[in-house]
Amino acid sequence: MNPVLASSNLPYGLPDFASISDDDFLPAYDVALAEHLAEVDAIASNTDPASFANTIEALENSGRALARANGIFFNLEGPDSNPQRAQIAQELAVRLTEHGNAIAMNAGLFARIEAVHASREESGLTEPQRRLTEQRYRAAVRAGAALDEAGQAQMREWSSRLATLTTDFGQRLLDDTNASAVLFTDLTDLHGLSDGEIAAARRAATDAGHDGGFLVALELPSSQGSVAKLTNADSRRKVFEASISRCARDNEFDTRATVLEIVELRARRARLLGYTDHAEFVLAEQTAPSPQAAADLLARLGEAAMAAGGRELDRISGGARLEPWDVTFALAADQRSGGDVDIDEFEQYCELESVLRDGVFAAANVLYGLTMTERPDLHGYHPDVRVWEVSRDGAGVGLFLGDFFARPSKRGGAWMNNIVDQSNSLGTSPIIVNVSNLTRPEAGEKCLLNLDQLVTVFHEFGHAIHGLLSDVDYVSQSGTSVPRDFVEFPSQVNEMWALHPEVVAGYARHHRTGEPAPAALLDAVRAATATETAHSTIEYLAASALDLAWHRLGPDEIPADVQAFEERALAEAGLDSDLIPPRYRTTYFNHVFAGGYSAGYYSYIWSEVLDAETEQWFLAGGGLDRDLGRAFADAVLSRGDSVDPVAAHAGMLGRDAQIGPLLARRGLDTTGE
Template sequence: MARGDGMAGQDGSTNPVLAHSDLPYGLPDFASISDDDFLPAFTAAMESHLAEVEAIAANEDPPTFGNTVEALELSGRDLARASGIFFNLVGPDTNPRRNEISQELSTRLTDHANTIAMHPVLFARIKDLAERADELDLTEPQRRLLDKRYREAVRAGAGLGEAEQEEMRAIASRLAYLTTTFSQKILDDTNDSAVFVADESDLDGLSAGQIAAARRAAAEAGHETGYLIALELPTSQSVLAELTNPQVRQKVFDASVNRCSRGNEHDTRELVLEIVRLRARRAELLGYRDHAEYVIAEQTAPDPSAVDDFLRELNASATRAGGRELTRLSEFAGDAEIGPADLTFWLEREKKATATVPLDGFADYCELDTVLTRGVFYAANKLYGLQFVELTGLPVYHPDVRVWEVRDDSGVGIGLYLGDYFARPSKRGGAWMNNIVDQSSKLGDRPIIVNVLNVPKPDEGQPCLLSIDQLTTLFHEFGHTLHGLLSSVDYPSQSGTSVPRDFVEFPSQVNEMWALHPDVLANYAIHHRTGEPIPAELAAAARESAGTESAHATIEYLAAASLDLAWHRLTPAEAQAVTDVEAFEAKALADAGLKTELIPPRYRSAYFNHIFGGGYSAGYYSYIWSEVLDAETEQWFLAEGGLERENGRRFAEATLSRGDSVDPLAAHEKLIGRKPQIDPLLRRRGLAA
C-alpha cells in the first residue's frame, strides 16, 4: 500500500490511527481517534510491515545497501505512525483501557521485532553486506546504519541455533510484559500512596499554590475535606524541604520509600527478581558475562569496568563531601534530630540562613508562560535562530497541551513542539521528551516533539510559578527537544535523540546552563504581578544557589546508579540465588560505600522505573557520565562568548543535527578540541579534592 494512505477496515473506512492527517506537519487528529482504534491499527500495520520485509528478503537481486538495509529502514511507516501516537499517550495520559492495550502490545510488538530480526533470509543478506562493508563505498551514516542493523539482529539471536532462538523469543516477550507491568504498578501505587492531611496547619511551609493543589487533589480523589500530597517519582520529595512539621515529613517520606513494596497488588519485588534473571540469561545466551556487559557494548563507555571505576571515584569523593556536609548541618540544626525525612529540610534552612539574599521570592519572577516565551524560546532563538509560533484550535490529546510551530532563521517551518506541563493522576511521574514523528530527509518527515513535565497546575486565574528545580527541568527537557527539532539526517532511526543511552542526556544537560544565564534571566525574570525586573542581587543569589550541588543529591544519585549496575552485573546463577530485594539492595549499597540510613538511593529497586520499566537498565550511570561532556561544553560555550549565534551553529552542526549518523563522541572531541576530562565535573559538584 502507498505510504501514509492508512489501512481500510472491513467497511471500507480508514482507521483514524493510520489515516493521512491534513493537520500541520501531519499532527495526528487525536479527536478522531478512540482507544478501540489502536489494536486494529497495530494489527494491520504489523501485517503490512511483515509483507514489506518478506518482499525485501525475497528479492532475487544480490543484496545491496539500497535494496536491503535502506529498504528495511524505510519500511513499516504505518507501524511507526501508530507507535508514535499510542506510546505518546500512555505516558502522559493513560487510562485502564490504554494500560490493557499497552500490555498486549508489549509482547506483540516484541514478537514482531524478533520475527524480523531473526528472519533467516533477511539476516543472511544483512550479514553478507556487513562482511563486505569495506567494499561498498558507503557514507558514514550508511555504514553506521548497516553496522547497527547487523548488531541488532545478532543481539536479538539471529546467529543462534533454533532452540536458543526460541528461548530468546520467549525471554524477550516475557521481559516486554514484565517491564510494562512494572511501570503500570508504579503509577498505580504512587497515586495510591498519596498522603492525606486533614488540617491545613500541617502543610505549614508550603506555598499557597501548593496548598491549593493539595486541596484540589483531595477533592478529585473523593475527599470532602482535607489535603492530598501527591508523590513524585524519586525517593526524595520536594515538599520535604519545605514542610515544617516533622511528623508530616516522616509520613511523606515513608509513603515514598515504601512504594511498590507494601505487599499489596502493586508490589513489584517479584517482578524485579524475574526481570533480573531473564536479562542475565539472555546475556549468557549471547555470550556476554552479564546484562551490563550486553548493554554497555552499545554505549560510548568502553565496558562495565570503566563505568565501575568512574562511579567508584565519584562515590569516594561524594562520601567525603557528604561527611563534611552532615557535620556542618548537625551544627546548624543544634538539638534537632536529623533523619532521612529531615535532611533536605535542614539543607534548605541552612541555605536560606547563609544566603546573602533570601530566595523565597524567586519563583515570583518565574511564571511558566513568560519563562517559556522569553526564556526557553529566547535562548533557542539567540543560539539557533529558531522562532516559535503558537497554534491554537488543534485537536490535541489533552486540553492542557499547547502546540507551537517551529521555524528556522529564514522563517521556514521545521517541525512542531507540544508542551504538556501540568501533573495529573493519569500521567506517570517525572519529565521527558517524546517523538510523535522522527525527522527523516529520506521520508520527507519533519519532527513532532513533545515535552512532558509534572508541575502542579494552579487554580483557574492563578499564575504557574516555577521553582529553580522546575525551571531547570523545563530547560533540560527542551534540550532534548532541540536535539529532535534540529536533527538533519536521512534515516529515521538515526534521528535526534536516537544516540547511545550514555550520550542522550548530554545535549539536554547543556541546555540547562541557559536557565539562569544573565542574558536569558534578564529577559524573562519579571515579577508576575508588578512586571518589575528581578533585582540583580536576587538573580545573583539564584545563580549561586543553583550552581551549588549538595553532596546529598550527588550521593542519592550515585547510590541509584551503583544499585542499577549491581543488579545487572549478576550472572544467571547469581541472579537465581537472590530472593530478597531489600537484602540485595542493602548489600549492593554497602559494597559501593554508599549505604547510609540518612540518604536512600534516588530510586529504590521496587520503584526504579528507569531500569525496570524504562530503557536505562545498566545505564542509569548515563546522567553523570554525560555530565562530564556537559561540564566541558559549558566551559567551551562561555570561553567562546556564551549566547552567540555562531556558538549555537557550531554546537548544532557537531551534535544536535547529527543524531546517530556520526560517532557522537568523536564529533564532540572535534568541537572542543580534545578528549573530555572529569575535572570540570568534580569542580561543579564540589567534589574536587
C-alpha cells in the same frame, strides 16, 4: 481507513487525535504489523544480490504504518493512561516484541544483512550508511539472529515475558504512586507549602473522592519537594515514608517479585548471547567502554561525594540529630541562610509562561535561530497539551508539543517523546513532545516554578532541540537516537542557560508586578546553585550503583530478598547512608525496570563529563552567541547517530573531554585536576 493509520492533512503530519478512539488502536496494529511483515518478507525474498539500497535502506524505510501507530499510542499511554490503554499496552508489549523477534530471526533477511555488512568497507558507503549497516547487523545478532533454533525459541520466550513484566512494573508504580499520596486533615500540617501548593492539595483531595482535607501527591524520586518545605517534622516523615515504601508492601502494587524475574531473565538472555551479564550486553552499544569503566567513574565520584556529604550533614545539622526526612528540609534551610536574601522568593519571578516565552524559547532563538509560534488551532492528545510551530531562520522545522501539568493519568517525572522523527529520505519533519508534572494553578492564578522545576523545563527542552535540529537521512539515526550514555548530554547542556544573566533578564519578572528580579536575589540563587549539593550527588550515584549491581548479576546469582540485596550493593559501593536514600529505590526505579535505562542510569553522569566541558566551551567563547550555537548544532545536535557522536564532540572542542570541569561543578575537585 483506520484513523490511527490515516494520513494527516494537518501541518507536519500532526495526528488528528480527536478522530482517534482507544477502540481504534488494536485494529490499527493488526493492519500495521501485517503490512510491515509483508514488506520485510519482500526484502528477504528479493533475488537480486543484497545491497545497501535493496536491503538496509529498504528495511529502514519499511514499517511506516507501524511507526505512525507507535508514535500515537505510546505518546498517549505514558502521559494519559486509562484502564483500556493500560490493557492495550500490556498486549502490545508482547505483540511488538514477538514482531521484532520475527523480523530479527528471519533467516533470509539476516543473510542479506550479513552480506551487506561483510562488504561495507569496500562498497563505497557513506559514513551514515556504514553506521546504519553496522547497527542493523548488530541489532539482529543481539536479537538472536545468529542463534540456533533452540536458542531463538528461548529468546522469543524470554523477550515476550520481559515485555510483559516491564510494562506491568510501570503500571504498578503509577497506581501505587497515586494510592500512596498522603492525606492531611489539618491545614497546620502543611505549614511551609505555598498557597498554590495547598490549593492544589485541596483540589487533589476532592478529585480523589475525599470529603475534605489535603492530598499531597508523590513525585517519582525518593526526595520529595514537599519534604523540603514542610515545617512540621511529622508531616515530613509521613510523605518521606510514603515515598520510599512504594511498591514494597505486600499488596497488589508490590514489584519485588517482578524485579527479581526481570533481572534473572535479562541475565539469562545476556548469557545466551555470549555476554557475561546484562550490563555487558547493554554497554556494548554505549560510549562507555565497559561496565567496569562506568563503575570506576561512580567509585571515583562516590568516595569524594561521601566525604563531602559527611561535611555537609555536619554543617546543616548544627549538632542536632537528623532523621532522613529532615535532611532535604535542612538543606533547603541552609541554602536560604547564606545571607539576608530568601532564595525561595525567586519562585515569584519564575512564571511558566514567561520562562517558556522569554527564557527557554528566547535562548533557543539566539543560539540556534529557532522561533516558536503557538498554534491554538492545532490540538494535542489531551486538552492540556499546547502546540507550537517551530521555524529556523524563517524556514519551517516541525512542531513542539508541551504537556506541563500533573494529573492522575500521567506517570511521574519529566520526559521528551517523538511523535514523528525527522528523516530526509522519508521527507518527515519532527514532532516533539515535552512532558512534565507541574502543579496546576488555581483558576486565575499563574504557575510558578521552583528552581528544580525551572532547570527541568530547560533540560527537557534540550532534548527537544536535539530532535528539532536533526538533519539526517535515516530515521533510526535521527535526533536523540544516539547511545543512551550520550542522549542526556544535549539536554544537560541546555540547563546552563537557566540562570545565565542574559536569559534571566528576559524571564525573571515578578508574576504580579512585572518588576525584574533584584540583582541581590539573582546573585544569591547563583551562589546557592554554583555546585551540586553532596546530597544530590550521593542520591544519584547510589541509584546508578544500584542499577549496575542488579545488572551485573549472573543468572545463578539472583537474590531472594530485594531489600537485603539493595543494602548490600550500596554498602559495597560505599554509598550506603542512613540519611540519604538512593534517588530511586529498587521497587520504584522506573528508569531501569520499565524504561530504557537498564544498566544505563550511569549515563547522566557520563554525559555530564561532556556537558561540563561544553559549558566551559560556550563561556570561553562568549556564552549566548549565535555562532557558537550554530557550531554546536552543526557538529553535534544535527548529526544524531549518523556520525560517532563522541568523536563529533571532540572535533568541536579540538580534543577529548576531561573530567576536571565535572568535578569542579560537583564540588568534588579534590585531586587538583
